[in-house]
Amino acid sequence: MRPRARHPEKEIEKALRDAEVDGAVIEVRGKKGHAWGRMNCGRGGQHECRLRIWSTPGNPYAHARDIRALMRKCPHVGPEPELARTDAPVKEVSNER
Numbered sequence: 001m002r003p004r005a006r007h008p009e010k011e012i013e014k015a016l017r018d019a020e021v022d023g024a025v026i027e028v029r030g031k032k033g034h035a036w037g038r039m040n041c042g043r044g045g046q047h048e049c050r051l052r053i054w055s056t057p058g059n060p061y062a063h064a065r066d067i068r069a070l071m072r073k074c075p076h077v078g079p080e081p082e083l084a085r086t087d088a089p090v091k092e093v094s095n096e097r
């Protein structure tokens, strides 16, 4: 595999690498515009979590935090996330004799 281009901001690059370890897919775009690229969680198929990566964000630390937050909040962890939901209707107890 071709190595990914590095992000110019050290903090962001670090966050991207951690995300990649967790399975994130990072796509680096060309030099057009101010988006450096984008990432997705790599786990959700069509409904995966996505984030645009800026090349020169005003606050690189905040942007790195966004990247980490995306992976942390990603609901696509585990094989069957639906099973974890507990919204089954509660059975009513009747007092009939």
Ligand SMILES: [Zn+2]
Binding pocket: 041, 042, 043, 044, 047, 048, 049, 074, 075, 076, 077
């Ligand atoms: Zn996700």
